[in-house]
Amino acid sequence: MGVGGNFWDLLKPYARTEGFDFLRNKRVVVDLSFWIVQHETAIKTHVRKPHIRLTFFRTINLFSKFGAFPVFVLDGTPSPLKSQARIARFFRASGIDLSDFPVAEEGISVERNGAFSKCVRECVELLELFGLPVVKAKGEAEALCAQLNSEGYVDACITADSDAFLYGAKCVIKCIQPNSKEPFECYRISDIEAGIGLKRKHLIAISLLVGNDHDLDGVQGIGLDTALRFVQAFAEDEILNSTSNGEGCMKKPDGFKCDCPSCGVAQKEKEQKKQENWRMKVCNKIAMQSNFPNEKIIAMYLCDNHGYFAGKDGPCISWGSPKTEMLVDFLAFNQIWEPSYIRRMMFPMLSTIFLREMAVNPVKTLLYGQYEFDSVLRVKIRYGHPFYLVKWIKVASALGSAMYTIPTEESDRQQNVIASDESPNLLEGPDVPEIHVDEEGCFYLLTDENMDLVQAAFPEKVDSFLREKELKESKRRKSSSLRSEGTIEKPESKGVQLSITEFYRSTKVQIQVKPGGSDKASDGSGVENSKGKREVSSPNLSKSVRRRLLFN
Structure with missing residues (x-):
């Protein structure tokens, strides 16, 4: 009150x-x-x-x-x-x-x-x-x-x-x-x-x-x-x-x-x-x-004496490392949550601690013996604020352990029960790391991290990401410039997918109207002749595209 x-x-x-x-x-x-x-x-x-x-x-x-x-x-x-x-x-x-x-x-x-x-x-x-x-x-x-x-x-x-x-x-x-x-x-x-x-x-x-x-x-x-x-x-x-x-x-x-x-x-x-x-x-x-x-x-x-401490040193305030396994046991007992779900929810906090430690003393290579900083995937804008989307890879030495399993969608729903009319000014919404699985079956975790913190912890990785980003941006600007000058030829290969503007432009039937002639091929009954339609189709279209044009 x-x-x-x-x-x-x-x-x-x-x-x-x-x-x-x-x-x-x-x-x-x-x-x-x-x-x-x-x-x-x-x-x-x-x-x-x-x-x-x-x-x-x-x-x-x-x-x-x-x-x-x-x-x-x-x-x-x-x-x-x-x-x-x-x-x-x-x-x-x-x-x-x-x-x-x-x-x-x-x-x-x-x-x-x-x-x-x-x-x-x-x-x-x-x-x-x-x-x-x-x-x-x-x-x-x-x-x-x-x-x-x-x-x-x-x-x-x-x-x-x-x-x-x-x-x-x-x-x-x-x-x-x-x-x-x-x-x-x-x-x-x-x-x-x-x-x-x-x-x-x-x-x-x-x-x-x-x-x-x-x-x-x-x-x-x-x-x-x-x-x-x-x-x-x-x-x-x-x-x-x-x-x-x-x-x-x-x-x-x-x-x-x-x-x-x-x-x-x-x-x-x-x-x-x-x-x-x-x-x-x-x-x-x-x-x-x-x-x-x-x-x-x-x-x-x-009064200015509300705590159980005295002297010039004041209160003893320090931050330690989380006791991960004890936290898992505590929450599994009190909340009936799956250990994999608990570890996934804790990951943003653990990654933040890891990045802070790496920025001060870059001697560690693994996040709690399980994950390794892989790369910066891209810049992500969340609520108007930029973050690095960081890719964490599961190390080979931990793949055989039961440390982590991907929870099912139904499990996530059960663990995450919140009322739909819950007040928005609270902090209880979980910031869930994304899970990405590549073609080889190796999976990664993706987290949003503070850009300055990532820069301080892994400057070489960030520099590499920025160089690649600048290179891509340079290629895009060059391609855009050539396209505006009209120097880029249209693709002729059947295996190249046309852009939507090129596709719809090519589907229009172009018929040369002869003097005194009809503006469409007709069989006399007013129905357009499909053979004539095929004859005037663009020869640059692939066979599958021409087939779709005939039956649509």
């Missing part, structure tokens, strides 16, 4: 759509709970353990398709304030009187339900088998995501929780549409500051007025528009003091002159009487709210 009152709608005009390579070679932190809770709405049909499925495909696509280095953050123990708000939200949804709900006492928190915790544990096991870093927050995951972003450990956060801005996040990716030229919907705090003049403390003040995850109600009678207009009148250093319910903001008898900061700012700026009255009305509403502002919520948002 985050900040209440349709807070995302306020920020929407200042969002950017970033291109395909926005996260290429960048570190990005993911709020894992944000991914897991989506499985209930993302897949409408029955899928076995959808949280594992979505995490599997999203991780592979984020790593290989977008070239990012993902870091995953888990929720810790929720604060008593969050626990109390969670209980209140549940009671409201159930139609229970809120006056009867229990209060979470100091130091007592309500843990998440067991089913959700099990989903988290299974996803964590999957990510650790991938060799990806997973860190746990003390409290809210978005708080640690924001801290890692603000301190420069990562370049962006992937979360839909707007609280991330209040915790200090600088760049938040709210959603991803992978099948697009500009897949990332990105929000930067610098754009928000420039657009509506709101900084971190302004956003905290708005959340106190309209409600948040720790205080669902906020101030009664104050909506998002009123809160925005109110906080914009204050500097960042003053805004949290202006919302205080000190003596200056308490309702006083008529004729009393208030000296509180909010009234002082109004007098200094010499606002019109209407503006002064409006602001006083807001202050009166704030004054009527008991225990406002909640200093614990403010301290929590401004």
